Structure formats: C-alpha cells, structure tokens
Amino acid sequence: MYSQLTKNEKIIKLAKIGNSWVDTLDSFELISPIDGRVIGLIADCGPKEALQAIDASEEAFELWKATSVDTRYQILSHWARLIVEEKNQLAEIMALEMGKPIKEGKKEVDYAASFVWWYAEEAKRIYGVTIPAPVPSKRIVVLYEPVGPVLAITPWNFPAAMVTRKAASAIAAGCTIIIKPAERSPLTATFLASLWDKAGGPPGVLQVLPTANPERLCKVFFDDFRIRKISFTGSIPVGKAIYKEAAKTLKGVLLELGGNAPMIVFADADIDTAIREAIQAKFRNAGQACVAVNRLYVEKKISEPFCSKLVEETKKLVLGDPFLPSTDIGPLVGEQSLQKIHSLLADVLEKGGKILCGGESQGLYFAPTIVWVSDPSARILNEEIFGPVLPVIHFETEREVISWSNATNYGLASYVMTSDLKRAFRLSESLRFGIVGINDGRPSCCQAPFGGIKESGIGREGGQWGIKEFLETKYLSFNLD
Numbered sequence: 001m002y003s004q005l006t007k008n009e010k011i012i013k014l015a016k017i018g019n020s021w022v023d024t025l026d027s028f029e030l031i032s033p034i035d036g037r038v039i040g041l042i043a044d045c046g047p048k049e050a051l052q053a054i055d056a057s058e059e060a061f062e063l064w065k066a067t068s069v070d071t072r073y074q075i076l077s078h079w080a081r082l083i084v085e086e087k088n089q090l091a092e093i094m095a096l097e098m099g100k101p102i103k104e105g106k107k108e109v110d111y112a113a114s115f116v117w118w119y120a121e122e123a124k125r126i127y128g129v130t131i132p133a134p135v136p137s138k139r140i141v142v143l144y145e146p147v148g149p150v151l152a153i154t155p156w157n158f159p160a161a162m163v164t165r166k167a168a169s170a171i172a173a174g175c176t177i178i179i180k181p182a183e184r185s186p187l188t189a190t191f192l193a194s195l196w197d198k199a200g201g202p203p204g205v206l207q208v209l210p211t212a213n214p215e216r217l218c219k220v221f222f223d224d225f226r227i228r229k230i231s232f233t234g235s236i237p238v239g240k241a242i243y244k245e246a247a248k249t250l251k252g253v254l255l256e257l258g259g260n261a262p263m264i265v266f267a268d269a270d271i272d273t274a275i276r277e278a279i280q281a282k283f284r285n286a287g288q289a290c291v292a293v294n295r296l297y298v299e300k301k302i303s304e305p306f307c308s309k310l311v312e313e314t315k316k317l318v319l320g321d322p323f324l325p326s327t328d329i330g331p332l333v334g335e336q337s338l339q340k341i342h343s344l345l346a347d348v349l350e351k352g353g354k355i356l357c358g359g360e361s362q363g364l365y366f367a368p369t370i371v372w373v374s375d376p377s378a379r380i381l382n383e384e385i386f387g388p389v390l391p392v393i394h395f396e397t398e399r400e401v402i403s404w405s406n407a408t409n410y411g412l413a414s415y416v417m418t419s420d421l422k423r424a425f426r427l428s429e430s431l432r433f434g435i436v437g438i439n440d441g442r443p444s445c446c447q448a449p450f451g452g453i454k455e456s457g458i459g460r461e462g463g464q465w466g467i468k469e470f471l472e473t474k475y476l477s478f479n480l481d
C-alpha cells in the first residue's frame, strides 16, 4: 500500500480492528503541513467500531495473557526488526503527515524500535515474590498479572515512538491495546499495525482506530468497564478531562502531558556543550516536543557572549522541505501552532523583549528564533511554546533561578549546564521536575523512566517502570494447616 507514497498521490487508510482492516462509512481528509495538500482519506471510526474493537480486545486478552513470555519476546523482537527495516518508509510517512524532517524521522524510528526491543526482553523479567509468612503454616506469594485491555491515545509530534512506547510495554505485560492515534498522524500508527501483523502478532492484541472525532469515539471506551487502563500522551486540558472520565469505571491512568522546561546555564558551564545541547533540546522537531527547552536562563556575567554564539549556531539550522536530507526544521503542524507562536512573540515584544534572530514565517515554515526577554511575566516563559522559538533571560543568583524554574504547574523536564559537581547535585535535588538533564539536552531513552510531576502527568513510561503500569499485583495466601 505504501508504494503509493509519493508526494502526489492519495493514500486510503483503513482501521485495524480484530483480525481485519476495516473500511468505515465515513472518512476524513488528511492534510500535509508541507504544502496543505490532501494526502489521504482516513477511516473515521465511531461508536460501532469502538465496540467491535473492545470485543476483539477482550477476546484476545484471554489468549494473550496466557502466552509464554518467550512467545511475547519472539513476536515483539520480530516487530522491532521490521520497524527498523522499514525505517525509510516510516520516516517518509512522518514527513508527509506531520512535517518531521527525514533525518530526524529516521532517528525517531530507531528510538521507537528501541522500546520494542527493550520490552521484548522486559517481558521475561516480570518477577513475583515470596515473603516469609507470620505463621509457620502459611505461605505468601505475590504475582504480577496484566491489567486487561488498554486504550492508548497518542499525539502527533512523535507519531511512531509514542505508539511503540505504549504498545510494546502493554503487550509485553500481557495486555491487549487499542490505539487511537492523533488526527494528524494516523498513517504512522496504521503502518506500525501492519508491521505487527507481519511479525505474527495475533488478532485483537494491537488495534488502531483513527478518527476525526476523538470525543465521540473515546466516550465508548471511557464508559466501557472492560477497558482497564488508559495511557494518554497529549495536552494538559485533555489529560485532565480523561482523568475525570476514567473515574467513572475506575480505570487506571497513565498521563504524559505537556511541559515548560527550563534550561539553566551557569557561568562555569562548558559553553560549547551548553549551546549544542540547548539547540538540540529546543529545535528538535521544530520545538514541538514536550521536553523542549521552553525558557533559557543564562547567568548574567556570560549572557552577552553566550547569546551571540547561540545566535550564530541557530542561524546555521536549515528550514525547509522535510523531504530534503539537509533540512533541520520542517513546517509547523498547523495554523493553530503558528497563531500561538505569533501571539507569544507579540506579547514578549510588547513587554520590552528583542528578537535576536529569526522571528519571521512563511506559511507554516517558522524560522528558528532566539528572543531576549526582559520581563519575567512574559507569556512565552509561562506557557508551552511548541515551536522553534527560544526565549532567553538572564539571572544573577542560583537561588533566584531555582525559584523561577519551579514557579510553574508544569513538572516534566529541566536542564542544568554546569561544570561544578556540587552545584549539579544541589540543582538536581532542588528542581521539581520528573527529569533533570545535567549537561544533557536529550535525556530520554528506552531504559529510563520518562514522565512528569505536578500537572505534567501521572506515571512513567520506559525502562522497568513502563511495564509496571500495565501490571496488577495479586496476593496468594496458602494455608497449609
């Protein structure tokens, strides 16, 4: 099907329900941010398809939870191999549907596959425990069992990795999973599901239901008792709404929400490292990442030379067609993102800010921008930007910068650039965020726990923590009297 994947043809994509690729009565148009062209007609799933998927998920769960961990390992590792083999195709799909530059898309595919490899192995390590009992005639055994059918709701900004990070851990735990991909990135999710089929994944274990109306579709999942866990990645308002919905049938929730990451650069930092990491952490995916640096605090005594080097390096980034191998930054995903960035910039300029480079846009293509901020109340420091704009402000004391950094309801990622070991420890213990990168602008990897505190979320994905989200603790008490 994806041999049609050129920039000039339309793709027709179906939903993956049970064992079949299902055509729906309705469909919706998928528009590429590259040039505004309609690139696909996508199945628009509704309540009928939702119920079919829950039935299939429940039926498959009974079989899948009973599979040996070796079977899970074999199928998951086969899936990982196929994902890597299809790296180019997946990178092209992402470029087409949400504008990610090809060279970055290939890195995302490796990152996406790394979760599948990791959880193929982690399935083997769902260890239970035995505990000495309070009386000689008893034995205490604790087991871990899969929670049941899972609903995963994924965002468009990492269309491959957000699917595999959820699916691989749930499937390794013995759960079945229904994926509702973002409206802007259904092709990546359905392509991954086709690779799951190819890897020998049993029917009903992984299903994909695209929709243009997530509220209508997901209401059926939220109301159905059989779905036992919701794993959601997306914005804070939608995460809060889901949390409320989940309460109706007391489903477990895993919420990976937005961020407002500070990066603090101390005068004692290695400046070249700080600039390299700041650029990676800000401009990757055109700044459309939950862990993107949202505000850069630089110590006053180095702020001038730091900013001029930062501007010099930022100007080297290539903005353009995501299909070109030289492109670093592609288009924003949509008009709404563009409007938000313009409005944040207008606000900061009104409050005495100054654009040091960039600031202009053509269509959805927004130039990488550095903006100097003089008023800490500027909205740009307090809201998630989700675009290629980096606000910079100076600070004078460690104490004040810690307090500014923590003065937010967000708590996902934060970054500290310093060569002072004592300071690195002090800062990593003072920053109220789920992740602290020390001289590291790209801390996320399959081995580590990824997630936020405060309004940035509940729970963790990745490493040994990700699989536990999909396991229930069961206690067996044997009375041998």
Ligand code: NAD
Pocket (backbone or CB within 6 Å): 153, 154, 155, 156, 157, 158, 180, 181, 182, 183, 214, 215, 218, 233, 234, 235, 236, 238, 239, 241, 255, 256, 257, 258, 259, 289, 290, 291, 384, 412, 451, 457
């Ligand atoms: P979004 O909240 O608008 O959408 C996320 C998903 O939720 C999409 O699949 C969407 O269709 C679905 N959705 C929207 N309304 C819904 C409803 N009423 N019921 C059920 N589903 C609904 O977010 P987005 O714009 O796609 O993604 C950007 C946001 O995601 C940013 O805030 C970003 O920080 C966050 N994000 C967080 C992480 C993380 O791991 N913490 C990773 C990537 C993105």
